[in-house]
Amino acid sequence: MTFASHYSYWVTIVLMVAGLYIVIARGNLVKKLVGLSIFQTSVYLLYIAPGKLIGGTAPIVAEGFRVYSNPLPHVLILTAIVVGVATLALGLAIVVRVREAYGSIEEDEILAADRDGEGGA
């Protein structure tokens, strides 16, 4: 249980928390989405890093290789990447609509606009 043996996990944790921090602390909708994708990306490392075997190769069966890295996390993360980009696309589409409806992409300003125009819209 040394520091080095869990190094990959620490990196993951730092990235994850930084991404999440952006999402919660920032009011700009686009920046929130960027933070969200960093948060999701960090999860890729959590899955993939433990699958690596030192001395192993990519999991493509070929002559002369005995040790392969674990392919299952790769498959899962391919799916996760796709889910991430789908979420991003949808989120941006909503942001564009918000911008057109409110003229702003700052959360505070939008909430203020709603308070002023309560019942209007």
Add this chain to the structure above:
Amino acid sequence: MRRFLVLRVVGKLLIPFMLVFAFYVLFHGDFGPGGGFQAGVIAAAVVIFYGLIFGLPAVRRMVPDAIVETMVGLGVLLYAGVGVAGLVFGGNYLDYFVLGSDPVSGQHRGIFWIEMGVAITVSGVMLKIFYMFAGRGRSLEGE
């Protein structure tokens, strides 16, 4: 950007190769890295590239909206259809074993068609999203 001759010529020269590369990635996915998803992204990128050089109207003429929207649905249907074919031939859902004369050739056939489905849907969706965002900019500028 219509005035940049170099860009136009280089673009025209590159685009066929890029498309070929997309197909390479699609069919080579069994042996090396790659597969339907990556191929779809590359194919969509080619068309987007074309759109950036020659303008949105030109690319919309080349690949009209109706085709793109049909592609979006068609790829998924192809994938799900392979699953149903498994049912029809007496296997479970998405069972490829029953699709060929022997299990391995059935697997091959199944994997080929579903990768195709993935590629079609992915490139369709990417293109459609590009059209949507690019088209929006235009209508906003018009205001």
Add this chain to the structure above:
Amino acid sequence: MAVTVFAIVLQRNLFSVVVLAGIYSFLMATVLVALDAVDVAMTEASVGAGISTVLLLGALYLCGGEEAKPMARPWLPLAVAAVIIGALVYGTLGLPAFSDPSAPIHVHVVPRYLNEALKETGVPNVVTAVLASYRGYDTLGEVMVVFTAGAGVIALLRRARKRVDEARQ
């Protein structure tokens, strides 16, 4: 990579943020190659650095690029972040060490993929074999997610364009 992320946290010009996010994705792809995940790296490079960047730039073009000043009281997010760090460190301490061949993920389920995939599916790239065949249903779901996003973007953006047209008339 961590430096890029902190730059993103601090940077308020959204264009820089997007470019930095693209760089971040490329770095991530490099790390993934180092970890033998070539398929994933290829996808991350094309999706994270390619498609996402294009999408974000497109959205910024429509929305404008400066961020207002950050929230005045960052204590709540910081507290949340601290709790999560705590939980994760606590949890990962019990995990197998890096590159430990006797870890459960290497001895359960996966050996069959590595040893039998070529025989059972005729596909040497085990990632493709698992993706398309063993866990083919997941991939169907994944394509469905892409489809959902596509149809969703159509639904969201088409209607408003019509509205703009109406407003103009």
Add this chain to the structure above:
Amino acid sequence: MTLAHLPALVVVVPLITAPVTLILRRPAAAWALATGACAFSFIAALLLVAEVAAHGTISYHMGSWAPPWGIEYRVDILNAFVLVLVSAVAAVAMPYAWRSVAAELPRDQVYLFYTMYCLCVAGLLGMTITGDAFNLFVFMEIASLSSYVLIALGRDRRALLAAFQYLILGTIGATFFVIGVGLLYLITGTLNLADMATRLVSVQGSRPELAALAFITVGVSLKLALFPLHLWLPNAYAYAPSVVTAFLAATATKVSVYVLLRFYFSIFGVQLVGGMLPMPEVLLGLSLIAIVTASLVALWQTDLKRLLAYSSVAQIGYITLGLSMVSRDGLTASVVHLFNHGITKGALFLLVGGIALRAGRPGFERLRGLGRSMPVTSLGIVIAGLSLIGVPGTAGFISKWYLVLGAIELGRWWLAAFVVATSLIAVAYVWRFVEAAYLSEPGGQTPAPGEPPPIMLIPAWLMVAACVYFGFDTSFSVGTARDAAALMLGVSP
């Protein structure tokens, strides 16, 4: 042949319908197909319940790959019951959608609405039926992405912001869930839920397992809007199109509750959840706070749709309250309330949608004298409202009865008293409607006399009738729930 493939077909049929509706681009065809698909799923779900009740758990192997290598669909009495709830609400809401959607959405978007609706139904059903942790995540994303779009389609511009907030919180929730599943995968090496459960026994109580439990709990709690993670819910429900509100309120949070139940009792096991961690105490505390605060907040709302949305947060509190008892009666109450509250809220939101069609936003000033101008709708709301309170003779009474039984069984008399006392707050907020509709003179904003069209009223009243029916005949709801509770606790029924 078809019968053996029902587990796959129940999800795949709505899933395939979605791209077909997109390609056809005809609103009428899209509606007809979507209705057919939902009806099919409903019938399939009923057949599955009968099958499971008679012959026990069904396991279906996708692509004929045996688990844990392939993906397994696993139907037992618990998720078959949830399947029936989801598909029933989906099928009943479809005829209603025909008029309601046409009135609330621009014409060229109507077919896309049905595409999204099919995806959402398929996603929720897939989440419920699957026996694979990662597959659950994938279908969770299908269901969530489509529900973000469905909410954003609401007429009010605030629907956009509500959808965005839901997207952010929903994605964080889903990512937390993935982190939890990842940790479990790292210590077990498998993604199949049944396999995971057996392999977890050897590492019970280890640190990654506890962390995974925490992450999955927080992630799913975001989705099911457990207090204090409920902030996305009121806006999302208030501004979404009427059908969407009714469907999501009746099903989406309930499926998340199911996921929580599944992970707690089938994966982690009663010993871990109930014995080693203060999970029941934490859940109990949060549930109590949720019930009191959300009910009180509901009292002050100026709009009937928002009032009902806050009441949903409170009712979810009752469901998790049952869960926190970790006993046979408590879990029975949880599962029964999941079902009963689903139909009750479905009925209420469908009826409110009818008011919205005639009057626009259902603010209380527009409800004045509604009992005279829309008598059938108002009567329905009152009956379903009684079920919300838990008056004897309605479905809501049954669930509260089991909650009280569970509390007494544990010797917690104060908890039993609490359940009864908080029902009085529900009386107060339902009374606000009664007061406006029956005891006030019609004001300037009251809609002119006239009911919504029968195609909307009949589905809504079907749900109202269900609220009453399941208040008397409890053999299906309580019987199934008791079996499910026994299954979760691992005791013989």
